Amino acid sequence: MTVSEDASRNDTRSAGDASGDERILLAVRGARDRELLAELLDAYEVIVWERGREGEDRGAGEGEDGDEGAGEDPLPEFDLCIVDMATYSAVADALAERKADAGDRFVPVLLTVAQDEQAVAARRLDDVPDDVLAVPAPKAVIRSRVESLLQTRRQSLQLALYRRAMDSATVGITITEADDDQPLTYINDAFEEMTGYDRSEVLGRNCRFLQGEETDSEPVEKLHEAIEAGESVAVSLTNYQKDGTPFWNELKISPVYEDGELTHFVGFQTDATVRHALKNQLVHETQTLKQLFETSPVGIAVLNDDGIIVRANEAAQEVLGLRRSVVLGQSYDAPEWDLVDARGEPLDHEDLPFDRVRKTGDTVTNFEHGIEVGDERRWLVVNVAPLNGGDGERVGAIAAIEDVTAQKQQERERERLLDLFDQSQKIASVGAWEVDAQNGSVLFTSGLAELIGVDPGDDYDLSDAFSFYHPEDEPRVRAAFERLVETGEEQSLECRLETTDGETRWVNVRGVATQDIDAPVYRGTVQDITERKARSRELERYERIVETTADPIYTLDDNLRFVLANSATADLLGRDPDDLVGEHVSAVFGERHSQALLEAIASLLAGDSAEETIETVVAGQTGSERQFQTTIAAKSSEDEFDGIVCIGRDVTDLHEHERRLSVLDRVIRHNLRNKMNIAQAHATMLLEGTDDEDTRESAAAIERATSELLSLAETARKFSSALDPDVTERVQPQNVADCVRNVVEGARISYPAATITVDAPESAHAWAHSTFELAVNELVDNAVVYGGDEVEIELSVADDDGPEQVVVRVADNGPGLPPLERESIMTGRESPLQHTNGLGLWFVRWAVTNSNGSMDIVDNQPNGTVIELRLPRA
Known part of the structure; x- marks a missing residue:
């Protein structure tokens, strides 16, 4: 029975309704027990299930519903299953699956047990059965248990119905x-x-x-x-x-x-x-309209259908010359305003736009009239639109009233003065031009005429004006002017202008479009930027040198002598930039660098590429050698080779990091592959083997392999900070003698069978990475792993031959480090055919290298290994 079938059959059943349709499945071996239970539970539909007859659904006595249990599910549908211990193992999986499929619908299972089966049954209470009944038991107890479980099922079905309703x-x-x-x-x-x-x-x-x-x-x-x-x-x-x-x-x-x-x-x-x-939008729009109404610089008045002003803003009060309290309630044609038309003739009520709007519903715009305000005649422009109610019926009109008195009197004068004022500022110390779009004539100001070398009173057309520009730039100037005419958008460009005396000047040409009375007019300025252009070119040359100031940038002449150098180059060499000028590059960066530059120059001159990149070793001011990647580009003057521009980048740490990552990648992939092969092989033995002894051996092998992998991962985790060669903040002064003693103290506890001695002064301070103590501990662990539990390990801390280094030695009498392992670690890399077995010694090497120290591995006599760690003295 599927969950959906179960839900369909029980969706409408009340939680308190003991229905005779409820099915009880008896999975009990004894025929007599089945008969007694069927007779006792005759109020329900009882179905019997017998092992070996899964294809049948049998009623209590007649074997009814014989086909319902056939198929993939060996159990027929039921509301309660009663199963005894003898049958339980045969149906347990099916019951568990049925309960899992039911979801939140309760599928009760009652397990009957004999007195001697109670201990086993108790352990199974956490499994499929929901209740355990010790038999024999009184009939009342059996009925009570059955009814209690069924009642719980009814309630779960009802709750499931409610849950589906809420879920939907x-x-x-x-x-x-x-x-x-x-x-x-x-x-x-x-x-x-x-x-x-x-x-x-x-x-x-x-x-x-x-x-x-x-x-x-x-x-x-x-x-x-x-x-x-x-x-x-x-x-x-x-x-x-x-x-x-x-x-x-x-x-x-x-x-x-x-x-x-x-x-x-x-x-x-x-x-x-x-x-x-929507609500907020309505409130916002209402508030916005109210604010616009009150703050509008244009007078706004609302009139009812009778032409009476019922609302007016502050600007309307100022325009009409009356207080708002007086304006409200007035008709627009009140006698005190003495309305006149544009000719000064009195206006009748019918002539006003309000009556026209009221009658036609059309909007009237730009209605101009005058009013008398005190002794002043004001000229107003009125725009009137109808106001309709919610039912579409016209209820009045709204008018925008603008005082245009000043505009009317001064419009032409103001436009001329404003344009003159605007252009006067723009053309200060520059020339100006104006193009009349109607006749194509061009006007030059005296400043522009002087720049070109012509008479400002001469007449020019567009063709004449364009002819003064350099032949290579004239098409660009024409195109810019055409864009100005087409789009009306401001245009600006830099180009060359040729004067009448043959001189070429760099200029910035700017043009704007303005609307005159009858046609558009195009005006602009021409500014001489020749000197600025020259300075800009000079600055650009310096910008190319310093634009990446973190890297050494320098220029060399055709003899490879320094011409310019930035501060990064000077810092690298510990010299002043001016001191480098004139020196040959070989004297500064070495012969190998000079030779590599010559080869790159040959490739550049051959035209193979526009730039070349070389990698060389360069010694800095401290004498330490660094790997530099240098990009070279040729300089040219009048198509002749004039030297090179060099941009260097320190890639030492990058290469070191790449080498370390390569080693780490190869080691981890190699070890993981080997260990996982072991795990897989023995796992196969576990699955396929039938011998208990073999199974135990396979499990032990898997455990060893996984333990090694875990140990490898733990070592990598502890030394994770040592992976980055560029991390210097973790290198601090440390008393390495204390570090060694701490390691020895812990090692003696961890390896009681080993003989571990230490010879160290009270203090020996050196610059060391934060993982240094872990590194020494790793060396001791490594000695025990290779040399066995009873290995002899000697640790010592001492000054080197000079006062600049502290040396930590770890010696053992074990079998010695394999040659392959030693070669890989000392060279700092692994080849595809060389793989070491662990990461420990690699991490030790990286920790020491990050401390600006070194690591050496030598043979111990008569056998064993000595590892020396040299650190800078602090």
């Missing part, structure tokens, strides 16, 4: 516990869709995770008060989806009481974001 609801539904922090115990699908959270992410949490920085505290406080009082509450607040998207949540919470005790809260959540947005 279109509003978010949540259930929380009433105590503690009100953790969520249930959310439906709509809540998941609304918030973007999955059930597994929120169950057990308080709903406050939906709150955010814009959640108002007032509704939250209201929620807290209602929850504290155990009362219903409805609030609207801003919540946040999982991805951070805010939404308006209309939340209603109701308490749930059981036997008078508050146990839970049920929440109903509706996404009201759209409704709130």
